[in-house]
Amino acid sequence: MSYDFEFKQLLRAYRNGVISQSTFEAELTWLEAGAPTNGNGNGGGGFKAFGRTYKSERAAVVSFLDKVRAGEASGGEAFSAWAEVCTTDCIRTGIRMVAEREAYHSRVFAQRLAELGGEARAMVTEAGRKATAYLGDPSIPDNEKLLDFTKRVGKPEDAIKPICEFAALLKEDLSTKEALRLFAEDELSTAKWIWDACAALNAPKQHEARASDSM
Structure with missing residues (x-):
């Protein structure tokens, strides 16, 4: 998934009030660092499901x-x-x-x-x-x-x-x-x-x- 697409998803979620500013900034930091975004409390290990x-x-x-x-x-x-x-x-x-x-x-x-x-x-x-x-x-x-x-x-x-x-x-x-x-x-x-x-x-x-x- 490209950086631009992921960034647009994050920005849309933030503007719609789905995520807080602190969550947006945290996920953006991870995205810019090229690491998995961290919105699940699992550190940098991502979110495991299915x-x-x-x-x-x-x-x-x-x-x-x-x-x-x-x-x-x-x-x-x-x-x-x-x-x-x-x-x-x-x-x-x-x-x-x-x-x-x-x-x-x-x-x-x-x-x-x-x-x-x-x-x-x-x-x-x-x-x-x-x-x-x-x-x-x-x-x-x-x-x-x-x-x-x-x-x-x-x-x-x-x-x-x-x-x-x-x-x-x-x-x-x-x-x-x-x-x-x-x-x-x-x-x-x-x-x-x-x-x-x-x-x-x-x-x-x-x-x-x-x-x-x-x-």
Whole structure:
């Protein structure tokens, strides 16, 4: 990342009141010295999260928000596409609610990213495009889509663990920290609902399979 880009991010964050003058001056000193900026209380060792080291806590947050912003926007589009072709009355409205939840997460994270002086760089991934195409395919039964989701995401509590662990690391950005706590709760709620719906809609087939095996 170039000096000019990093400096502009710092200046934007300072002008928006996201970081104090002392924090701005400290990070600028590190930047001018060619060392990692230090906004996380880790000395000069950077900020460690997701198996890598960032220049500062703020840099880690900006990177995370940008990726999640794009991911949640993609998720909103995918669930919206599913809702349009959903033929199972008992889950259609729930799917719409999940789509709205994903979309609002993206909007809130985009706003927070801008407040921190970050730029929206992450784009929809190929995996995201495939997910939208899959969920929007009217030829695939809803119960199969539910099964696919549970297999890809895994257990609800495990799925949100990285969010919770990252939030626990944040010491300075308390605004993002609290937002991530709510985000994790939303994601947990969504995953649990889909798991419950999956169990309910696939129970008859599972029962038939067991009955067939016993013959």
